[in-house]
Amino acid sequence: MGTKQFSGLPEDADLARADSLAREIFADVANKWAFLIIEFLGERTLRFSELRDEVEGISHKMLTQNLRMLERNGLVERDVHPTVPPRVEYTLTEAGQALRATVDGMCGWTRQYLGHIESSRDRFDA
């Protein structure tokens, strides 16, 4: 798409910007905690503490950090109910739901190739 002009300066610049942005997003989102969070939020809206229980092994700090990152990138919506004690709910946005399809795909892939991977590891480690 976008046939390049003869000198093409503005378009090249735009492409470079988009590329580096895409890189950044990739680096942000392609990590195990983000994937797990997205996976759980895909099923339903969850509170902070519920998420911490579901995503086994995640620390308080990592959870807030990843949630902020996902919120910043517009994948997660944060709803604060000003009650006492406070109640904060996290929901996937449309963009988040769309990405969830990808994450689901990877979960399915893992299940499908579990055996293959396990035997490959055994072979390699020998």
Added chain:
Amino acid sequence: MGTKQFSGLPEDADLARADSLAREIFADVANKWAFLIIEFLGERTLRFSELRDEVEGISHKMLTQNLRMLERNGLVERDVHPTVPPRVEYTLTEAGQALRATVDGMCGWTRQYLGHIESSRDRFDA
């Protein structure tokens, strides 16, 4: 799948093992370098040095490290041609190709939501 028996000890143990293995695989593969490598290898077989050129910004060390990891998990096949100088080619296995579909999905997702994400970031950072 797999209806649980009354005491169900072996099956529970198996499920737990499979789960923790899946976690491990997730942690291995869900990282930006692995994804980028898989993406490039999806198009064609590449040599070590070609990969280093394609995957911009990756260090020598990270590249070997990730390639070993992918080989160990059976996603990438490593072919050594005993010439001088040596020539080593990396190819996606069937499992690797299958995962590539997922990675592709994520690339597409990034392109599709680039605008949404960028504006969300701007809003958040303000």
Added chain:
DNA sequence: CTGTATCCACTAGGATACTG
């Protein structure tokens, strides 16, 4: 060319304590 090893700076991330 491909790969390993060593060194070193840096940051990721856990534990803890404290606020609203």
Added chain:
DNA sequence: CAGTATCCTAGTGGATACAG
């Protein structure tokens, strides 16, 4: 309950040098 801040350690990852 949710979130921030501080400290501190273990591991990540870059640069470099060297070997096959």
